[in-house]
Amino acid sequence: MKLLGTQTSPYTRKVRLVLLEKGLAHHYVVDAPNDPGSQVARVNPLGRIPALILDDGTCVFDSAVIAEYLDTLNDTPILIPRQDVLARMRVRRWEALADGIMDSAVVVRTEVIRPAEKQSAEVLRLHNDNITRALAHVADQLGQRVWCEGDSITLADLALVSALLYLDLRQAERDWRTTHPGLALWFARISERPSVCTSLAD
Ligand SMILES: N[C@@H](CCC(=O)N[C@@H](CS)C(=O)NCC(=O)O)C(=O)O
Structure with missing residues (x-):
């Protein structure tokens, strides 16, 4: 999977930290939505980062949705409690x-x-x-x-x-x-x- 974001975006950092803490393989691509040539608006209709592109091309957007999705991918660690x-x-x-x-x-x-x-x-x-x-x-x-x-x-x-x-x-x-x-x-x-x-x- 590929994460589009920037170093200054706090929402991107939150998602990156989830990826890193859970040891999930990903490509991090710096892509500022306002830069000419940015692919963000093509994948996220809201034109915002972070945008996570899955291997089948599915785009997941809004950092809370991305974080929740990523947390389901493994249990090491579980970042959002599941039972309680x-x-x-x-x-x-x-x-x-x-x-x-x-x-x-x-x-x-x-x-x-x-x-x-x-x-x-x-x-x-x-x-x-x-x-x-x-x-x-x-x-x-x-x-x-x-x-x-x-x-x-x-x-x-x-x-x-x-x-x-x-x-x-x-x-x-x-x-x-x-x-x-x-x-x-x-x-x-x-x-x-x-x-x-x-x-x-x-
Ligand atoms: N609620 C969104 C907020 C995302 C957001 O506002 N990202 C900013 C960067 S920090 C952005 O992409 N701004 C570009 C724009 O709105 O044109 C999330 O949690 O992902």
């Missing part, structure tokens, strides 16, 4: 939280690269506030835990680290480590995983 429906809900809720942080950070990024006179202070405030609130919630839920859910890695951890890496990339001035030292510790630990290092090196 409440644990499953909590993992998907963590993912929604992380994706929501990404969504707001992408909106902020899109806004700040517009000419200054066209930027909306209201949009910036709304989405930056959403991120601030979501980070406080994440830090509170995480406490001193090693993993977001249960006693092993899940999709929740992969989604959260992807969101935080994107904040570091696009909002380096946001000092979330000082505000949330427990979250900083969690992030430092998970950042050492080979999957995270590989995803950053490509």
Whole structure:
């Protein structure tokens, strides 16, 4: 299978981390939807990344759908609990939280690269506030835990680290480590995983 995405896309990173953690063979192709010659719009009608192209040509899109599909391919590890429906809900809720942080950070990024006179202070405030609130919630839920859910890695951890890496990339001035030292510790630990290092090196 082939994954289309970019190094700066947090949704792509989440899916890459799922592929790497589960040891699933894949080709990672850097393809920015806005580049001339991009094949993204040809395979995903939404023109967005990540897009996963299966060996039979089927295209899977939206990172949550891709992650759920990939998790069914093997059990090593299981990233979305299968039997415990409440644990499953909590993992998907963590993912929604992380994706929501990404969504707001992408909106902020899109806004700040517009000419200054066209930027909306209201949009910036709304989405930056959403991120601030979501980070406080994440830090509170995480406490001193090693993993977001249960006693092993899940999709929740992969989604959260992807969101935080994107904040570091696009909002380096946001000092979330000082505000949330427990979250900083969690992030430092998970950042050492080979999957995270590989995803950053490509
Ligand atoms: N909900 C989607 C969001 C994907 C998304 O917005 N990707 C961005 C890159 S970070 C994109 O492809 N933007 C191109 C565009 O919308 O034209 C997912 O989780 O896959």
